[in-house]
Amino acid sequence: MSVIICFLIAFKINVDSIPNQLSQKASENTDVNRPNILLLIADDLGYGDCSAYPNHEPDAKTPNIEKLAQRSVLFTQGYVTSPICSPSRLGILTGRYHQRWGTHTYTNANLPNDETTLAEYLKSKGYKTALFGKSHVGQAEGIMEREFPRRHGYEYFVGRTGGMIDFLTHTFEDQAKYPKPLNVFWGFGPWYFNDSVKEVEGYTTDILTDEATQFIQDNKKAPFFLTMGYTEVHAWTHQIPDTALVRLGINKIENWDPKKEKALEWVVRDGLGQYMENGRTRLLWHLSQLDSSVGKIINTLEEEKLMDNTIIVFISDNGATDRTAGKNTPLSGGKYLLEEGGLRVPFMIGFPSKLQSGSVYNKAVSSMDIFPTIMGLCNDITEFTSSHFDGKNLVPFLNGEDTAVPHETLYWTGLSLSGSIPKFEDMESTEAKSYHSVGGDDSGWAIRDNDYKLRYFGRTKELKLFNLKNDIEESNDLSKSLPETVKRLKNKYYKWHNTDMHLPTLN
Template structure:
């Protein structure tokens, strides 16, 4: 064989090997075919406190624009009525009861708790796909190093480990306050100044800018509009004078900041030419709270219960060219669905050794390829509250405060199609439906571990 022929064969083999390596490289393959993902979550916002949800007082043009560019879920639920367990379910795609994370981290003992090590987070999944991953904002899923975002799949973390903080300044009065201080990848930023909603957006924009040439996943978890009620002075002056409740005025001003900052993220995607290949999600972590003057109308109840006002939330997704613009989806979905949906958008499956995911890939349902409902049933448990939604029916129990300050357990059966405000208790008129839903709830809960038995 002559030298020229050998050289030609060697060149062909080299080119083939290089091409094959590029094809097999997750980072390279995903850069041209998989969408960037920006998942934005607000905190304790009211169901009715956004323009696309019908508010006539609170203007949210930037969040409304996301809804107009994609799909609004009219029956979108989260898996818990309070912050931490809701986020645990969201990031794992699994009912958080499966790994003992049923309630908020509120006690001294909770400093040693977080998402169980057996669980895989969105960060884990997308990092394995070659995405650059970031968690920005409120974490509230464990303070110990083993639960730190950098150890749970996120390349980059900027935010606070705790569940809330002052919006204007870093306050350290006791040792546990360090978890409220902004940090970047473990380094406390005690000298940082500025309004926290702005700071979280600045970091998100910087992350997008630095990773614009490769696929990225950004989990942007704002503290707004959770207490404390801290609003910027210039935004308060813009609140209509017709709103007289001081706390409500602050909520409106804080929501205006939230909306403007989300608009800044979308504008950066537009500026960089990334919008067409970026999937954007916006949702709230649970229903509006009694402590921040939010409004959940026409839904009943607030954060912490199992009424609709605590578990049904604003939820929108846009993905240009894949999800129909200005559309509405009226079947029951739950935040657990977001993980498998986002993975499907990236043409990927859960990584190896992932426990069974409870959520469903919503893309076939949104496209019309599957005309059925994603879920026959969804389930809830929080303290004494229990709920099972099956189709239009909802069975639930919850403790309600009495005139003397005590709490009494009540049981309910509602038809959500006819009575979304949950005003007509059908418990006595449909005993067979009560039994059906109660027993199915018990079957769901039967194998769940106890609270905090898994770490």
């Protein structure tokens, strides 16, 4: 995830743990004493598809991510701030609830000028900052907009700003085949290279990995903050190079042809993993590409003798979705939804000189903790007070200095707070399949308070209560037997929403 570099004196790191050539130059350039930060953000990676976790799906194998877990603290109850990408990434980058500025879904995501991102902060401290891959912290339609990566702290950017990056087609001609706005929204066409748009050739994850390894080699003597915004294992998982299709023994699925059929008809038949031929096989191939990229980046750090001085964070932006045949085993729900499968994700932080390698932390933590934890590892909470963040510096909790729970309470809003359930005359129709592939109700809110979680379904106005300590699958509704707990958590959520976040009042 992130490689953090701070002053050795501030870190109190043993100089012997740093490569000799760096320690010899410490008097000439204090930057060499500061740890690097690597932030690895997977896209739609489910809890059950990461083999670093014991209850993963048997067919999900991520050996390089497992290797990363062996030098990290692995979080079994690591939450993101939203079950969908744009808001979730805002929570990661700011360490704050994005609801503070009214963002709860990708369609209204934005980054206010007065919010400081992790990239901006580290750049101000002399870090070389780069983002390779998917940005998607709002609807950045121009290079001067706040949501564009180079306007919020990234000096180098290669990738796209939207929610998807096509895996194989990266030319202007490719993009011109499709009508607006889908030609951009669906990720077809050229990429940004800093502020310029250029065509590229090759497989997306390979291109991004090459950019990352080159960046590490070019900046090995300077502190750097590298963010990998993977598009794996997001759609379009049907896209696999021909040589890999032959090895897998499966057929090629062509991209949507607007001259032959409507977009939604193609999406349901071929674009969504739950309906496409060999959907799970395709998802697992993409999972292997994600894992391979992580391995190549780790190998580069090892070859350059930077591992000991690099803080690495790995996280998924939200849970998996049936739309790409992903799994969140043993959790219920998935992407778009406020069940555990949409919110609880693979998450680990590693920095062996400060945190115990190979340890497991079982209390609830949040993606908002990444920013203040990085600052805590650097002993560098100077510009911000702890009250600035909604996240917590996890260092004292992970080292046993603080035995309390980092977050007694966490809050979430759905993609909308209310709405009607669409009715379909034909449940096998394209429209019905597309809607129900989301998994169910995409509205309402949720609150976790210690072990209890209250879920409000905005469309049905139903409330359900679960004890996550005993019921990780959220299968036993306790709302009827514990009405006072329901009332207490509901009032607590209303206070957070109406007063703390200053959002439109809920009744």
